[in-house]
Amino acid sequence: MKTNKGTIVFIILWLSIFLYPLNTKASGQETPSGIPISDIEATIDEYVDEWVENTVAGVSVEVIKNHEVVFSKGYGLADIDQNMDMNPDETIMEWGSVSKLLVWVSLMQLAEQGELDLTDDIQPYLPDGFLTKVSREEPITFLNLMNHTAGFEDNVFDLGFPTPEHVTTLEEGLKVAEPNQVYPPGEVVAYSNYSTALAAFIVEQVTGEPFYEYVENEIFEPLNMNHTVIHPTFSGKEDLMEKKAKGYVLIEPSVFIESDWFYMSMYPSGGVNGTASDLTAFVQALLPMDGESSPLFKEHETLNQFLSQSYAADETINGIAHGLWEYAGAARGLYHGGNTNSFSSHVHLVPDEEFAVVVLTNQAGEMEINYGLTELLVGAERVEQEVMVQDLPPAIEGSFLATRRPQHSFIKLYFDLMPFTIKPSEEDKIEVQYAGFTGTYLQTSPNTYKLVEGDLVFHSMKQLFVQMENAKVSKISTSISDYEPYPPGKSMPYVLIYGILASIVALYFLVIPIILLIKRIRRQSKHRMSKVSIGHGILALSGTVLIVNLLILVARMLINAGRAYSEVMPQLVLNGIFTGIAGVAMLFMIVNWRITRSTTKEKIMYMLSIIFIVVLIILMSVFQFYR
Template sequence: MKKLLVIVLLLVSSLLFPVYSLAEEHTTPSGIAIQDLENFVDDYVDGYINQTVAGASIVVVKDNEIVLSKGYGYADIENEIPVESATTVFEWGSISKLFVWTAVMQLVERGKIDLDTDIQSYLPEDFLTKLKYDDPITILHLMNHTAGFEDYIFDLGYPTEERVTSLVEGLRLAEPEQAYRPGEVVAYSNYSTSLAAYIVEQVTGQEFYEYVSENIFSNLGIENSTAYLPIEKKQSVVQNKATGYELSEPSTFAQSTPFYVSMYPSGSINGTAEDLAQFALALMAEQDGDSSLFEEDASLDEMLSTSYSVNEDVPGIAHGFWEYDGKFRGVTHGGNTISFSSNFHVVPEENFAIIVLTNQAGESDLSYGLVKELVGEAEPVIAENLPDSQEVEGTFLTARRTHSGFLNVYYYLTSLTVRSTNPDEITISMGGVPAAYIQTSPYVYKLSDDNHLFIPINTLYFQMEDGEVTQISTSIADYLPTDKSMPLLMAYLIIVLICTLYFFISAVVFTIGFAWRKRKKRSLSASAKWHYLLNLSAVAILINVIVLVARMLNNYARAYSEIVLHIYLNYALTAASLVFAALLIVNWRKDSLTKPQKLLYFVSILNTFILIAILIIWQFYS
């Protein structure tokens, strides 16, 4: 009887008080014990804060509660104001996009939006004027960044609030060309997200920021954040906003330029890390059956399910969230503005989330490095009889690039290069920064080193056709074979350098000669005068282009109206050059020229036409 009683008691207690594995219940997905989490994060952050990172706010969520919330470094270096995780406000950058997709899915649940319907049915007539393909663009295409839009950076952001327009005006002003057929290429697009937000406005009759405040922020108890700072000037946000910085040299930080956006749904939420943690908690609410975002748990399940994938071994897209193939499947999104970097990562299976917000431009060591340490990496299972890595060698351009206009040249200078290091390993390089990858299944490569810059594209899938790479797919962007070979690009560069040196040296020599002749009261022939003016006009074109490039490198957040004068000058100076070249040819026949003079004039005319041709090819007239 005693033994029977003991057995019954054990059975009852096991039902009332289930035995859980402490290792599973109280660890991060990577296996770090929760009681050791703060020390681990402190030690990790200590290697970067005040050295490569100005300040950071880090919040970790586990099992429906915040288990770590801490600020590091300074929100304001000059005034030594420390970061406070509960109150310091950061720019969330593109994490803001997740609130667009959440709003869309709420309206899908209510039957007001259909993900597979042509977006034209939600937009005013003739709203989109630059579509290249007749194939319909759907809301799902916008979510998956497969609508085919090029990356158009003008009028995206401004250094002051004065230039900010309404969302609809911003969309009309910055409409990009359609470069790809819908559904074929992942080309990350701010325009697509803001267009989806405008559709939310059309469907609901509300400003998008009002919809977010009423249907998401208020439901989650988000009080210290705003979806549109120029309009919703909450004092708690304005007063507690961190200063943004750039790393000018090791341990030296310079204040960044402010960034105000007309297409604000794509990246303008300002808020705290703890507010963002409330969003993370809501995404994992299905664990206890109570979602603050949706009426039905199935809606949350659908939003976090895969909506786009090219290969079962490659993370895809989950209705606007990036999938991450860590130790457990994650859904994530990073954010970058001119002054802030961030990362938001949720592991639904483990009921775990981590938020990292920094006031540091282009930061990756905490935003991605620390996140990787906490979510863990799956041990790669390497298949046998894999294709030789030499098959995937080549040079590729990101699909997220400018196709129309002179900025297209920038992407050729920052191309992705793939080189085989052994039959199953490759090294890829972007902007001169390398990273190593190992092949795990046919044409699937996974990052095999600790370069934090490449964590967002930690898995590559090379799509092949007739033995050639047609497309590289990652969870956040695709890469396409370059249409201009490296030898051709080098030839362009050499030709431009030769033309530049020729015209600048000629201008100096001819100016000195012109002044000497004038002093000696010797007249110039008509041919010599037109030749001199031809060289000066070519120099003027080069100076105009150099100034244009320098201005864009100094601050790419510009309105097109700020640089259009350079385009007009290119037209005017080119027209002048062609007139001078024609007059030189006409007077060439009238004047008695020596063979060296004829050769010199011919070279000047030839270089002028070569310069104009290169400017046309690289679209410096548009």
């Protein structure tokens, strides 16, 4: 019997439905976490609706799958007072540290052109004597800058300003804000805005044009990113300012206060303003179709190198891919987040799945959508132990400090009070507490721990690798930062002791002027004061001025940490002046002590004042309130 060819084809197709069921995963129409693309809008709507206008003012979300934008939507308000809706195509928002990706792409472009090598020492590319605080003999390479392993301490001063008046050129900004080098290059991951801005300055030196012009010509124009500006004051694209969202800080659920916009001299580190759609166009350029080159690079190999791992503390944990963080998800991810005083952002790529998520919000420090929604779409790593429990070393414990912190400024006190604390939980688990958040980690192999549950702040540190030296923890590594033991004399017990002493001293010098004034009134002005009494009055007043000055300084930094150093320098100088006055008064008292006719009670008060001023000066020196 003859069989019609059409009948055979029909039978084969019919059988394939049962033998090889068609599904969204087989056709590549799923998110990495397994959500069908056909359900993505309903899924995102349901998730975002819980948070928008409750804990976040507004958000734009875009999703890429198989080289297409499969989702684009704005939620909430770009301007609460004007009732202006969020629009991914039109609403301008601050990208924060996502801006750094433009720097790393620029370096890759120049490396591709042979203008530099990523393993080169950066010093020959800089003007002579440009870096004045480098303390190590080992060279700093471009890879060190990209991997945040150049060894620089953090510096909060002169990073960003609420108004554009303080903005200088990139070169001047780098000179003013140069940090100390506190680690050997290549050994410690300490996130560095300075490193990124320094790399952008080298791009200027190599190309002979301002970095913002280079980015405009080599990245924005080829990708038609017409609604994005990198110039720190919007120069040349002032019209975009009219479409910029207001930024907010959450006070309590559904209560937002408007916050300042962010202006930077070191703008390559976090000064880009643009739409979610333009950011998506940039991300799409990093996920070209098979056989096609990225419009950002001439060679596909350059893109492959850019997205490959460039640093990891150990092979058992994720690391860094030339400025992008590796992510332990259902598939290997690459991401970068960003925060300013008023905005937050998140970009997450899954190259093997041809998938990406872009999130921009006008909410400072937002996590539920930036991290929570992203994890919903990209999935989480399945955490399992790789060896028998009895083969694992005992769980670690202790308190540690982030390597990304100021070490030569009074701001270091804030970081000293925010330890990364670890304690054993169960036989094979540890509990980590950081900044008021808690995460539980499972030891999956010797010295490697992976997150099994915890707050969203641990989204970027899902894996820990513990390095030991002489049977003690020498360093704890995550993909985004390292943590080290407290320096001698600076652990939490010491800090608490310092805090108690500081409170007693502060209370004393706030009360003593009142006591002396009452005493003077009772004795009446005709009573002649002794030389020791005069010296004591000057010493006590100096101590009071120092305490009041410190309280004002701390309050100013808590209200707005984004300050120029010039704004706080007068108060630091004031500390030095009144410390000197107190020292002279103390010496005057000691010299005239033998000839004083003071009562025993008065001598006790004099001694207390001398002791407390010495303690105050020591505490101010320890916590660097003179620099």
